[in-house]
Amino acid sequence: MPAQQTARPGSRMRAERKAHGYTVAGLAECFREIAPDRIKRRLPSLRDLERTIRGHEAGEHVPGPTYRLLYALAYDTTEDRLFNRPASEATPLGSVQGTDTPQEWDEMERRLLLRLAVLGVGAGALAPQGEAAVQLLDATLTSAPRDMDDWQLACADHLHALRTRPPQEAREDLVLDLLAIQRQIQTPGEEDRTELLRILAALSTLHANILTRLGAHGSAVRWWRTARQTADATGDLDLRLMVRRSEAGAGLYGQRDPATVLQLTQKAQQIAGDRPSLGQALIAGTQAKALSLLGRHAEAKRTLHDFVNAAPDDWPSSLIPAYWTSDQVQFTESWVYASAGEETGADAARDRVLAHRFLDYQYAANVRLHEALCTVVRGGVDQGSQQAAAVLDALPASYRSHMISEIGRNVLRAIPIEQRQRPAPREFQEVLASTAPRTLLPT
Incomplete structure (x- = not known):
């Protein structure tokens, strides 16, 4: 195919990759992770995979059936949507902008089902194998709606898992609860929708934290966005600050440049206003860490002093009990x-x-x-x-x-x-x- 005919698809492939937070090397590694066994055995080296991706993006050649499948799996979409839509429509995963649109939740369910099938449900995504996995997923999708007490208990359980269990294990149950609450939010006549959105913001925060622990930074950033936008939709200032402080704190672990983390904390402080709060205090603590990473130790110690003086003696309970x-x-x-x-x-x-x-x-x-x-x-x-x-x-x-x-x-x-x-x-x-x-x- 002449280069001029493939230039536009190539630019679209580059836009998709950047929209999903991947470097070329990161996408190549992802291909090796997600490829079904029948394909994985035939994949070239990582360096050759990177060269192939660059060739697709440069318009030197178009993806064949194998690579079309890998791109679709990496971006959690279908081949048809990926290769037949303009780059301007590239949508990172985890957006909460479709909160009012049931098909958005249906799409996430489809992605989770796809991951179950691709990974054999035990190769690291959602634990049990075979029929047991199908029964577990079916129980999640058909279970009765939970009340707020049950959902708050779920938040506490997932926080405990995050702190005490391997991150991959903690992630397994949390993914199913994310699916369950998203379905419950869309139940016709649901009266507790705002409260459910608060739970969704909390679970999304925990999920982004786990993904950060796993080094899946592109995915974590998208889930931070989901948590932030969902918290904003509730109008709960303390929740909004909790999410933003958590997002900035995760950025300190190689997820973002320390200067970017400082910007995130400054934006959070603007939202916090002048009212003293736990969230405002903790944001100062994150700033102190970021300043340390930048080598600005005198500023870091001054900010630390402010944090220590502002932190409460009696740490209040929050939506996620014992989160602080x-x-x-x-x-x-x-x-x-x-x-x-x-x-x-x-x-x-x-x-x-x-x-x-x-x-x-x-x-x-x-x-x-x-x-x-x-x-x-x-x-x-x-x-x-x-x-x-x-x-x-x-x-x-x-x-x-x-x-x-x-x-x-x-x-x-x-x-x-x-x-x-x-x-x-x-x-x-x-x-x-x-x-x-x-x-x-x-x-």
């Missing part, structure tokens, strides 16, 4: 002081975090990595490398979340380049590479 906990103050102190190399403050904060009764496993690992970071910043490159390697090496494989490995990368970034080939830093880099989680499919 007092250890977030000490965790932020550990982050900021360790980044600045202030050992006394970092040690005291870390000890208080580790003494917390209900500790997220990520906090336990990350404050120990903060200790390693502080050691490196103070000049102890070998000792800090060994500390960080020991923390990562001790983690069970299923708990090696992206949000932990990213703090490990912060330790590595603090090591001067000319010293990274010393034996201890080199060994740490090998451990860090082996613990990096595999990015999952977009959802």
Whole structure:
């Protein structure tokens, strides 16, 4: 086919990829993840996949049947819609703009059903195999609507799973509840629609958090958008701030540039206004972390001081019970002081975090990595490398979340380049590479 005939489809393919948050390399990795076994065995190397994708986008050749299927699966759509619509219609997953349109929810259900079929329902998406999976999904789709107490209990259960279980396992049940609540919202005559939207915003926030832990950043960003837009639709200021603070906080783990995170916090503060609130205080804590990543340690410590003074002594219950906990103050102190190399403050904060009764496993690992970071910043490159390697090496494989490995990368970034080939830093880099989680499919 002449190049001029394929140029427009090529630009559309590029627009679709960018709209779904993929780099070329990320899309190539996704192809290898989602390909059915019969196709996966025949796929070329990642480098050749990247070359093929670039060729499609440059209009050098058009996707054949295999690649049309892979693109459709990667973008959770149909081949017909993907290859027969203009680039301006590319719609990232997770938009809540169709909240009032039942077919939007039907489309998400179709995507989930498609994922069940493609992944064999046990290869990492939704747990059980075969007929058991069909029965589980059927029970979700045909169950009676739940009342608000049941949905709030579900939020608490999913938060507990997020903090205590491997992220892939926590994701499995949450996906089914997302499908269930979306169907309930669209039930004719539903009187609690606003309350259900509040639950949807909360579950979407937890889902985006889990996707961040899995390193599926493109998907997480789309679900942050869903959570944010849904929260806005409820008019609940505290909920809107909770979502925005959570989104900005997730951005600190390689999901976004720290400068972008600062912009997100500033926009959230504009929404918060002058009224003191828990959300406003926590936004300041996120700002302090972002300033630390940017190397603006004096500003980070001033902002940390504001955060500590504004944080309440009695942390109130929220839509997701126990979502905010007092250890977030000490965790932020550990982050900021360790980044600045202030050992006394970092040690005291870390000890208080580790003494917390209900500790997220990520906090336990990350404050120990903060200790390693502080050691490196103070000049102890070998000792800090060994500390960080020991923390990562001790983690069970299923708990090696992206949000932990990213703090490990912060330790590595603090090591001067000319010293990274010393034996201890080199060994740490090998451990860090082996613990990096595999990015999952977009959802």
